[in-house]
Amino acid sequence: MNKMILKALLKNHLLTINYYKNGLLQTCKGRVCKLDLHQQTLSLKDEQQKIFSIRLSGIKEIY
Numbered sequence: 001m002n003k004m005i006l007k008a009l010l011k012n013h014l015l016t017i018n019y020y021k022n023g024l025l026q027t028c029k030g031r032v033c034k035l036d037l038h039q040q041t042l043s044l045k046d047e048q049q050k051i052f053s054i055r056l057s058g059i060k061e062i063y
Helices: 003-010
Strands: 014-021 026-037 042-044 050-057 059-062
Touching: 014 042, 014 050, 026 050
Parallel strands: none
Antiparallel strands: 014 026, 014 059, 026 042, 042 050
16 A cells, blocks of 8 residues: 555544445445554444444545
């Protein structure tokens, strides 16, 4: 991943991420709570404190 993208992910901003999971496009809105480069996953916590684990390779858009 691009170094600038990784730095942006580590800031505590509210993000919306479109990603593919099991071939379907999903959308999740929340804040990054963990970035695991070893396992290539991003954990996002939504407003209800639910945590979503997203594979970096499945991410289509971040805004």
